[in-house]
Amino acid sequence: MDKQQLFSGIFCPYCGNETIFVDSAQVYHGKSYGMIYLCRPCQAWVGVHRGTNQALGRLANAELRRWKQKAHACFDPLWKRKMEKGFTKKEARKAGYRWLSIEMNLPFEETHIGMFDVEQCQKVVELCTPYLNRLLLN
Ligand SMILES: [Zn+2]
Known part of the structure; x- marks a missing residue:
């Protein structure tokens, strides 16, 4: 496929x-x-994107849904931090995904947790955990 x-x-x-x-x-x-x-x-x-038949990412089974949740739980607090510094939600998320695309060596347009498989979600958790820990310590 x-x-x-x-x-x-x-x-x-x-x-x-x-x-x-x-x-x-x-x-x-x-x-x-x-x-x-x-x-x-x-x-x-x-x-799908509201009002269209355009999928938001790839089909996910129960295992992938769990990993996507974990990936979001690690990644989202990092870019949301930027909102405290005056960035809009859209800007902050975009900056987060830009960082992730570089770290994961993926084209920006293919960097979205909704598009990731289990292995890629695990990579997100691995990449974000050190930053998340620092965030929690501060
Ligand atoms: Zn099937």
């Missing part, structure tokens, strides 16, 4: 089958957060 297919949401990267385009209420116990591409057998899904 190439990147274009992976980020289209149309195919499941775990089993290779086509996904279905359904309301997220199907996986969030009746609460809707917009539409998703879903592979029911793999319990893997990805959300």
Whole structure:
């Protein structure tokens, strides 16, 4: 599966089958957060940009969802710190992802936790932990 297919949401990267385009209420116990591409057998899904059929990243199964949460928990406090210095949320997040793209040796447009696999999420945790620890000590 190439990147274009992976980020289209149309195919499941775990089993290779086509996904279905359904309301997220199907996986969030009746609460809707917009539409998703879903592979029911793999319990893997990805959300879309509001009002479009454009996937936000790659399909994630339960294991990847856990790692994405961990990656966000380590990464988000770092760029949010910049907001205390007068940056907007958008600017601060962009600066954070720019740093991450350099550290991970990825093109900026492919640097988003929603696009990462388990290994890349683990790398985010590894990269951010020393800074996070420093932040917590201050
Ligand atoms: Zn699947």
